[in-house]
Amino acid sequence: MLQPSRRVLHACTLLLSILVLSSCTGQRQPLQAQAGAGGAAADAGAAHTGHYPNLFVEAGYPRDEVDARIEAAFAQLFHGDPASEAVYHETGGNEHGPLAYIHDVNSDDVRSEGMSYGMMIAVQMDRKREFDAIWNWALTHMYHADPAHPAYGYFAWSVRTDGTPIDEMPAPDGEEYFITALYFASARWGDGEGRYAYREHADRLLRDVLHRESITGPTNRGTMTAINLFDREAKMVRFTPDVVNAAHTDASYHLPAFYEVWARVGPAEDRGFWREAAQASRDYFVAAAHPRTALTPDYGNFDGTPWAAPWRPEAADFRYDAWRTAMNWSMDWSWWRADPRQVELSNRLQAFFLDQGLDGHQSLYSLDGQPLGGGRTTALVAMNATASLAADHPRRLDFVRALWDLPVPTGQYRYYDGMLQMMALLHLSGRYRIWWPPGTAP
Numbered sequence: 044m045l046q047p048s049r050r051v052l053h054a055c056t057l058l059l060s061i062l063v064l065s066s067c068t069g070q071r072q073p074l075q076a077q078a079g080a081g082g083a084a085a086d087a088g089a090a091h092t093g094h095y096p097n098l099f100v101e102a103g104y105p106r107d108e109v110d111a112r113i114e115a116a117f118a119q120l121f122h123g124d125p126a127s128e129a130v131y132h133e134t135g136g137n138e139h140g141p142l143a144y145i146h147d148v149n150s151d152d153v154r155s156e157g158m159s160y161g162m163m164i165a166v167q168m169d170r171k172r173e174f175d176a177i178w179n180w181a182l183t184h185m186y187h188a189d190p191a192h193p194a195y196g197y198f199a200w201s202v203r204t205d206g207t208p209i210d211e212m213p214a215p216d217g218e219e220y221f222i223t224a225l226y227f228a229s230a231r232w233g234d235g236e237g238r239y240a241y242r243e244h245a246d247r248l249l250r251d252v253l254h255r256e257s258i259t260g261p262t263n264r265g266t267m268t269a270i271n272l273f274d275r276e277a278k279m280v281r282f283t284p285d286v287v288n289a290a291h292t293d294a295s296y297h298l299p300a301f302y303e304v305w306a307r308v309g310p311a312e313d314r315g316f317w318r319e320a321a322q323a324s325r326d327y328f329v330a331a332a333h334p335r336t337a338l339t340p341d342y343g344n345f346d347g348t349p350w351a352a353p354w355r356p357e358a359a360d361f362r363y364d365a366w367r368t369a370m371n372w373s374m375d376w377s378w379w380r381a382d383p384r385q386v387e388l389s390n391r392l393q394a395f396f397l398d399q400g401l402d403g404h405q406s407l408y409s410l411d412g413q414p415l416g417g418g419r420t421t422a423l424v425a426m427n428a429t430a431s432l433a434a435d436h437p438r439r440l441d442f443v444r445a446l447w448d449l450p451v452p453t454g455q456y457r458y459y460d461g462m463l464q465m466m467a468l469l470h471l472s473g474r475y476r477i478w479w480p481p482g483t484a485p
Contacts, residue, residue, distance in 0.1 A: 088380035090303065090485045095473035096377070098431055099447060102440045113468050116451045117168055120461045128451075130458050131161060132204075133176060137183060139238055143176035144184075144204060147458040152209055155185060155198040155217025160462045162224040167469050167476065171232055174224070175239060181221070182238050187211070193258045193269035196251035197284070211262045215252070215272040215280050216296045222248050223301045226308050230478040242480075249309045253316065257286070277345040278316065278323040291350045294331050294339040295367040297324035300375040308480060321375075325382040328372045333410040336361075337392035339368045340410060349410065360415060361408045366423045367463070369430040374470065376433035378477065389434035396427055397438055401445055421452050421460035425467035432470060443471055 089095045099109040121131040133143040145157035158181045165174035184206030185198040193212070198221070200214035225245035234240045252272040259268040269284040280298075282291040299321035306317035330347025331339045340349035342358035349359035358364075369392055376385040395412060396404050406417035428446035431439035446467055452460040469475035479485075 086380065088376070088378045090378045090477055091380075095476055096432070097473040098440070098443045098471045100472075102443045102447070104447060109472050112447075113168075113472055113474065116461075116465055116468055117164070117170075119451045119453075120457070120465055121170075121173060127453050128457070130157070130461060131173065131177075134180070134204075137179070139179050139183075141172065141176040142180045142183065143173065144180045145177065145458070145462070146204060149455050149458060150201075151204070152201045153180075153185070153204055155181070155200045155214055155221070157458060157462060158185070158198075159217045159220030159224060160466065163220050163227075164462070164465055164469065166224050166227045166231060166478070167474055169231070171228075174228060178225075179238065191258070191260050193260050193262055193267045194284075195258055196248070196255050197269075197272070208263055210264065212264075212267065212269065212283060212285055213272065214283070216293070216298075218248060218252050218272060219280070219296065219298050219301055221245075222252070223298075223304060226304065226480075227478040230308075230480045230483075246310055249305060249313070253313055255284075273320065274345065275316070278320045279327060279345055280320075280324075282342055282350075288352070290345070291352075292327070292343050292345055293341065293364055294328070294343055295341075295364045295371065297327055297368070298371055298375075299324040299381075300371070300378045303375075303379050303381075303485075304477060307485060308483060321379075321381070325372070325375065325385070328368070328388060329384050331368075332388055332391075333412070335391070336395040336408070336410065336412045337369075337388050338395070338408055338410045338412065339365045341365045359410075361410060362417075363422075363459070366406070366426045370426050370463075370467070370470070373430050373432040373434075374475075377470075385433045386435055389430040389432075389439070390436050392430050393427065393434055393436065393438055393442055397441070401441060420456075421449050422463040424449060425460075425464040429467050429470050446471070 097109065100106050119128045121129060123129040125132060130146050130148065131143055132146055133141055136142050144153045145161040147154050147157055158177055161177045162174050165177065181198060185202055187194040187197055189195060197213035198217055199208045199211045200217060201209040203209060222245050225241040229242035229245065234242055255271045257268060257270045259266065268286045270286060270289055272284050273280055279292050280296045281289050282293045283289060302317045302321040302324065306314045309317060327347055331343050338361040340359050341362045341364040342350040342352050344350050351359040369389060372385045373389055404419060405414040406420045406423045407415035409415060425446055428442045431442050451464065466475065
């Protein structure tokens, strides 16, 4: 351990190096610009140390090959053949600038989930044009600005590629990613004007998801009543603000890593709530995960029990939404190191899938591990690889290598497979980072 005098010298030297680098490049810096001088413990999370592990390099792949793989994946998904490779599509522009959407090819729609993923990927890749074009399209075609609409202040979760709404109500994970991507864009690039005043929009959205009052009104699916996106008593994200089903949640919507960021950069009056929400989600992961397999259901109740929705009873199983839950708790551990139970969750999950066969497991399961079909999918392989951010068993690198061996998806299912793979590549290469406003430290 460094002695106090050496620690001060080390911190000052590091801070001076960062200031010199920043003045030379003119680029805003991620967390290490603040945290490196903070004397954070070596075992603290990346939010405090600024060190985001590159598990691909740890698994034996050269850093330049890792970077090239990530650039190639982005190029294919965002600028590849529109008919078979790309999910990002520019559609001209309006008075605010270029417009672009992320296409769910299989469902032939545009989803708030995918749009917000696209923005998060773009800000992590330093691709401002793509970020702004997606955000412009989302505000133009998905955002509800009418105070009389039940989804006022939120985004329609599904619209057609021409902007015609399919379902006007929100899916809250979209808002969560929009908010966090906007805060990161503000910190990385600075704020512009109008709809590119990123932090102003993030603050407004964050206030709405917590405080918006009940509104009853017409939608394209009939009269509905909607409330806020977070249950203030349970301190958890809702499955939907539609009051009929608002007392439920979705494990893959729980993003404590983001809530900790909001607790430091969001509106000051709500920061205490977001700290409590982060802990509530950590507890929820443990309650919802099966004690042997660590599998979580698609939909759940606030007490952690599965919810078999009347229109989708299979949501009580481990299915498409639930694939992402391991990414959420593992990102939280990597960034914040607040809950050691997340290490055990990742170890348990990876042990289950290794037992199922790393190359031959299914993608759909009952929570106790009975296979329900679905085959091996790129999206689940990617999400199981992100569990390695928290796992500490040597098998974790086998899951990283399994992801490395997969090509970037093409064809009908390239949206969900491709976007989750792209985020996993960023996570596991250490390029999925917190971007802090100048002068902010965790």
